[in-house]
Amino acid sequence: MPEDPSTATLLIGGEWRTADATFEVVDPATLEPVARAADAGPREALAALDAACAAFPAWRDTAAEERATALGAAAARIRAGADSLAALMTAENGKPLAEARGEIMSSARMLDWAAEEGRRASGRVTPRAGGGLVLRAPVGPALAITPWNFPASMLVRKAGLALAAGCPVIVKPAEQTPLVGTELVRLIADGLPPGVLQSITTTRPKDVVDALLADRRLRKVSFTGSTDVGLGLLRSTADHLRRTSLEMGGHSPAIVLDDADLPAAAAGVAAAKFANAGQSCIAVNRLFVQRPVYDAFLPLLLERVAALRPGHGADEGTTLGPLIDFAGLDKVERHVADAVKRGASVAAGGRRWEPPRPGLAGAFYEPTVLTGADDTMLISTEETFGPVLPVYVFDEDGEAVERANATDYGLAAYVFGSGLARVWRTVDRLDFGVVAVNEPFPVRPELPFGGTKNSGQEREGGSEGIDAYLESKSVSMRL
Numbered sequence: 001m002p003e004d005p006s007t008a009t010l011l012i013g014g015e016w017r018t019a020d021a022t023f024e025v026v027d028p029a030t031l032e033p034v035a036r037a038a039d040a041g042p043r044e045a046l047a048a049l050d051a052a053c054a055a056f057p058a059w060r061d062t063a064a065e066e067r068a069t070a071l072g073a074a075a076a077r078i079r080a081g082a083d084s085l086a087a088l089m090t091a092e093n094g095k096p097l098a099e100a101r102g103e104i105m106s107s108a109r110m111l112d113w114a115a116e117e118g119r120r121a122s123g124r125v126t127p128r129a130g131g132g133l134v135l136r137a138p139v140g141p142a143l144a145i146t147p148w149n150f151p152a153s154m155l156v157r158k159a160g161l162a163l164a165a166g167c168p169v170i171v172k173p174a175e176q177t178p179l180v181g182t183e184l185v186r187l188i189a190d191g192l193p194p195g196v197l198q199s200i201t202t203t204r205p206k207d208v209v210d211a212l213l214a215d216r217r218l219r220k221v222s223f224t225g226s227t228d229v230g231l232g233l234l235r236s237t238a239d240h241l242r243r244t245s246l247e248m249g250g251h252s253p254a255i256v257l258d259d260a261d262l263p264a265a266a267a268g269v270a271a272a273k274f275a276n277a278g279q280s281c282i283a284v285n286r287l288f289v290q291r292p293v294y295d296a297f298l299p300l301l302l303e304r305v306a307a308l309r310p311g312h313g314a315d316e317g318t319t320l321g322p323l324i325d326f327a328g329l330d331k332v333e334r335h336v337a338d339a340v341k342r343g344a345s346v347a348a349g350g351r352r353w354e355p356p357r358p359g360l361a362g363a364f365y366e367p368t369v370l371t372g373a374d375d376t377m378l379i380s381t382e383e384t385f386g387p388v389l390p391v392y393v394f395d396e397d398g399e400a401v402e403r404a405n406a407t408d409y410g411l412a413a414y415v416f417g418s419g420l421a422r423v424w425r426t427v428d429r430l431d432f433g434v435v436a437v438n439e440p441f442p443v444r445p446e447l448p449f450g451g452t453k454n455s456g457q458e459r460e461g462g463s464e465g466i467d468a469y470l471e472s473k474s475v476s477m478r479l
């Protein structure tokens with residue numbers, strides 16, 4: 001069978017290749033095929049690791065300024081290609097075009113940040129008496145495993161920091177969304193030596209990743225995805241220790257205090273819940289509203305929810321895309337049915353969305369608000385990963401914090417309020433890695449991102465981000 005060059009989605013040792021098998025990438029809004037990608041196995045993954053090991057010494061010894069210049073130029077290419085990258089992301093992920101474009105632009109900003117941080121990743125000199133030097137060296141060949149919900153920003157954030165630190169990196173995009181990741185790799189690798197950035201697309205992530213983890217030459221893994229898979233990676237890596245960064249599930253609370261600017265809080269909560277159709281590890285999963293403002297706040301929230309427009313992400317005016325697949329929809333339906341059975345009321349949505357035009361056969365669900373939620377419901381303990389928002393009422397600030405913290409997750413939390421002391425106390429007591437105050441998107445290149453408890457370990461971004469790709473070497477001297 002002649003090779004189809006459009007399926008050459010593997011970048012190994014500087015060459016774009018296809019594999020013996022290919023797989024179909026589907027538009028989740030229409031279920032129509034979008035493209036095919038190479039379906040790599042352990043053989044291709046290990047070839048990429050060979051190339052990474054070969055490329056490592058020269059990349060490690062490349063001046064940080066030179067690495068930064070190459071990454072900065074790649075960020076400019078990403079910005080220049082933002083429209084077509086966003087269209088590709090919408091086609092394979094389903095999110096509205098404006099959100100996809102926002103993600104591409106934020107990826108470029110993260111790459112710029114990584115480039116700059118690479119130049120600042122210096123060590124230190126400790127006091128003379130009993131002192132010495134701390135050198136910082138790139139940890140070595142790295143693997144970046146990325147999810148389908150933010151297929152651009154997760155890939156660029158990991159790859160950018162690895163490359164800036166001097167580590168060759170193999171990226172493994174999610175099987176649902178290999179296309180935008182492949183295009184980003186193309187744009188970034190353009191200015192780099194062969195083997196420094198490589199990409200493996202596959203429908204057999206476990207086989208591919210296990211083969212790499214079994215090889216002690218792989219020195220670093222950075223993973224974003226579900227908690228189950230992340231904990232599994234830790235287990236399979238336990239025989240020989242390897243630096244591992246994990247960014248996993250969340251169960252984000254939002255707390256609306258009774259002195260909040262209510263229209264702004266309603267807008268913020270709606271944005272933090274329904275972006276990416278709720279399929280985000282930082283999506284609001286539990287909304288706590290203080291009793292005195294509950295009656296005034298709820299209509300403002302429902303107004304925001306009523307304004308959402310489900311549809312194909314590429315259609316003008318769409319603000320809510322489909323879920324990635326029907327397994328995701330089943331979970332949403334299960335959570336809503338359980339909540340209703342336990343006494344919650346459906347204040348908006350609560351069912352599958354019926355498209356007004358033919359062809360939208362994907363897993364659409366109406367934006368949904370459930371009132372009268374309590375802490376016994378499935379939705380109160382499990383991440384829903386869909387456009388459903390349960391609302392709880394609370395009395396004391398401390399009670400809201402306690403209920404917000406009553407989860408095994410600790411990624412993001414949101415606080416809406418105006419009194420500095422109350423907001424501060426609330427922020428201080430929330431056991432989460434990221435807290436947003438009066439705003440919906442707590443992600444900035446300058447701030448470290450990551451969770452406590454079962455949400456993860458290590459941080460990405462901020463001045464902490466590059467640490468995940470560097471080893472400290474202490475040098476004591478007697479001169």
Ligand code: ADP
Nearest residue numbers: 145146147173174175205206209224225226229
């Ligand atoms: P989700 O449930 O959101 O799809 P996953 O954790 O399954 O999240 O997927 C996140 C990333 O992890 C994807 O790139 C996927 O291919 C990869 N992945 C899935 N299962 C495994 C596994 N057993 N070992 C290694 N990587 C995996």
